[in-house]
Structures are given as C-alpha cells and as structure tokens.
Amino acid sequence: MTFRKLTESNNNYEVNSKVPFGHGTKAEFSTHDLEKAFLFSWNMTFGAIGEHRSHRSGGQLIRNNLQKICDVFTGKLGEVAFFNLSKKRKKVHKITEVDYECYELGKWDSSDFIINDQYHIAIKTTKHYGNLLLLEEKDWIVRDGKAIYLPNQNSESKGIYDFLFFSRVKTDIHDLIKQEEFSKDIDINDLKSYFFNQIMNAVSVSLEVVGYISNEDLVKIIEEDYTLPQNSTLNGRTKMDASNYYRTYAVLFIDSLW
Secondary structure (H helix, E strand, O other), X not given: OOOOOOEEXXXXXXXXXXXXXXXXXXXXXXXXXXXXXXXXXXXXXXXXXXXXXXXXXXXXXXXXXXXXXXXXXXXXXXXXXXXXXXXXXXXXXXXXXXXXXXXXXXXXXOOOEEEOOOXXXXXXXXXXXXXXXXXXXXXXXXXXXEEEEHHHOOOOOOXXXXXXXXXXXXXXXXXXXXXXXXXXXXXXXXXXXXHHHHHHHOOOOEEEEEEEEEHHHHHHHHHOOOEEOOOOEEOOOEEOOOOEEEEEOOOOOHHHOO
C-alpha cells in the first residue's frame, strides 16, 4: 500500500489527495440502528451509565455532554456501517455484534469486531468531509514489530488490531446541536425527539466505509513519523488539539481480505 505525507508549510499541513464522500462503499442502516446508537450515546453521556472521555489523549479541549453525545453517536454509526457491510461478505462466516454495552471511564471493549474468530478489527469514524485517519500519538507504540494500542494492552487482544477500517458518516447533527440551547436537565425523550426530527426531516444520514490499514502498515506510519503535531493547523482551518499519527484515505474495501 502506498503512502503519501501531507504537504507542510509553516506548521500548516494540507491534504493533497482527497476522496469525496460517496466514493467509498455505501452501507445500509435501519431506524432501529439509529435508535440503538442514540440510546448508547445517551447512556455514555447524560445517562451516566457509562462514561466517555471529555478530551483526547494529550488533548487540550474539554467536550461537554452535547458535544460528546454527537461524537459518540457518529462513532457508533461508523461501527454500524462496517458491521452491516461485513455481514454481506461471503467470506465473513462469523462476526461479533455491534457492542452497545456501556463501560466506565478508562474501560472499553478490546476490539470493535472479531471476524471469523481470527481478525481483530477497530473502526475509526469521521465526518463525511474527513480525509484522514487520525490516531492520538500518546495511545500508540511499536513493540516487537507490532503497533500496540496502549489503552487495550492488557486486554484479550493485547492492544493489537489486525486492521483498522475507516468509516465516514454524513449528518448535520453536530451543527444543528450548536444552534439549539438545551438545559442541563434535558430529558432523554426531548433530546431523542430532537435528534430524530432533525434526522428524518432536515438531515440526510449516509454511511460509508472508505478503506483500511493493516497493523504492518500502521507500524510504518508510526516509525516514519506520519505525525500532525499538536497546535499545528490542518488545511489552514483546523487547529490540532492533540498530536496524531495520520493516514490519508484510500478507497480499498475488503475484497482483497475476505
């Protein structure tokens, strides 16, 4: 797999190879998928059954519950996209379900999915205009020739993912939430009604899987310093909250894998 570094000038990094939304593999989803993703997101934020980090590893920005619920919702839909696509693959004889269990802060499942009792898979999700897989630098090391996700190094998978897949989710829910004012005591039914009225009436939701990277290639990215430094800017607009390893998207789905 070929790699290409971003164009860097005066601490600004430019994506030089973009993949427009719609060029990946489209994934289907149901209203039930959306409802389960919303309930999980509520439980991990306002519902306080589980807890999601308020900041990235090494990051400076602190997210409130409204920001977090949108991020968790989007991330879970990225998993839904991969799961629904994988179920249709002839070589995928077995795949673990989308995990909606809520974990306390600092604990989470060891893999997003396990395929055919063999491959440990992580899913990274971004908004529809994103063109980079970003991995917080403080979360990853190379040990014995393998890229290790440090928060999971003591789990069953030992923090080793065979593949990381990229999903993109198209929804305007982040921007719509910013336009509304919600009380701190917001009710789950009120927020759910808002989410789904917007999704069904004003927002078209689309999911796609764009590509993947193997553990071997992830090692290469780490060792060859494909890094977006903290406080640098991306495409002249986005200030990097934390230092991240990056990989530009490639439209490669799983035909060559299974």
